[in-house]
Amino acid sequence: MLNRDEILELIKEKDMIIGYIDLDVQLQPNGFDLTVEEIYDFHPVELGVIQFKDKSIPDKLMTIRFGPLPKLMTIMFGPLYKSTKLNKGVYKFKINETIKLPDDIVAITTQRSTVMRCGCMCNVGYWDCGYHGSGYSIINVMHPVEIHRNARLIQMYFYKINAPSKTYNGSYQKENVN
Numbered sequence: 001m002l003n004r005d006e007i008l009e010l011i012k013e014k015d016m017i018i019g020y021i022d023l024d025v026q027l028q029p030n031g032f033d034l035t036v037e038e039i040y041d042f043h044p045v046e047l048g049v050i051q052f053k054d055k056s057i058p059d060k061l062m063t064i065r066f067g068p069l070p071k072l073m074t075i076m077f078g079p080l081y082k083s084t085k086l087n088k089g090v091y092k093f094k095i096n097e098t099i100k101l102p103d104d105i106v107a108i109t110t111q112r113s114t115v116m117r118c119g120c121m122c123n124v125g126y127w128d129c130g131y132h133g134s135g136y137s138i139i140n141v142m143h144p145v146e147i148h149r150n151a152r153l154i155q156m157y158f159y160k161i162n163a164p165s166k167t168y169n170g171s172y173q174k175e176n177v178n
Contacts, residue, residue, distance in 0.1 A: 002105070002158040004029050010102065010158075019097045019134070021150050032097075033112065033152035039084065039139075040092040083148040086141045093137055096150065098177060100132045101158075103167050109137070109154045119143025122154050130167025134176035 002010075004027055010016040011023070020026050026033040101107060106129050111122035124137040137154055147153075 001030055002160060007032055007158055010105070014100070014102055016100055016102065016105070017097050018100070021096065026152065028155060031155040031157045034095045034097050034109065034137075034154045034156055035150045036093045036147065036153050037096040037134075037150075038094045039086070039147065040094075041089070083146050085144060085146045086139075087144050088141055091139050091141065093139060093153065094176065095134055095137065095154070098132075098134045099127065099156070101127060101129055101168075103129050103164055104161055105129055105158050106161055107131075107156050107158050109156045111139075112152060112155050115139070115153055118145050120145055124154055127156070128168035128170075129161060129164050130169070131173065132177060133172060133174050135172065 007016070008023075008027060011027075017032060020032075021035055026035070099107070107127035109122075109124035109127070111120070115122055119142045121140045121142070122137050123140070124135075127135075139153065
């Protein structure tokens with residue numbers, strides 16, 4: 001597992017993470033805190049399909065605006081609102097930061113302990129070496145919670161691996177990268 005100094009070196013020399021809010025706050029002893037950009041009510045309006053080789057992701061999710069919740073739609077941080085209250089349920093959120101993993105680094109994310117102590121759990125997948133993009137996570141709210149714009153919800157841990165025989169080149173490569 002990489003330590004703070006190794007992570008900082010990769011951020012500065014290889015742009016491993018860009019778009020962060022405050023490097024001093026987000027850089028941890030053994031990881032990096034990722035922040036929330038948008039939240040979506042996870043009640044897909046279309047069916048997701050998972051097959052052996054193919055998939056169809058329900059990307060038409062209702063978005064909820066940050067602030068008093070109207071009927072569930074997109075949860076975005078608008079200019080007037082700094083936070084939103086989430087009731088029990090499952091929500092999808094987009095992270096602010098763009099991740100660009102070197103060919104010899106993989107990453108795993110988990111919720112920050114504060115999130116768990118507030119009665120929520122975040123689920124995120126494994127991030128393969130060579131991944132480049134700004135991904136998503138899921139937050140399962142088991143007790144109502146208020147989430148502020150740019151809140152640090154998940155922490156990413158980095159691991160150095162032996163030279164890979166292949167790097168990530170899947171359908172999520174360069175997601176949300178302009």
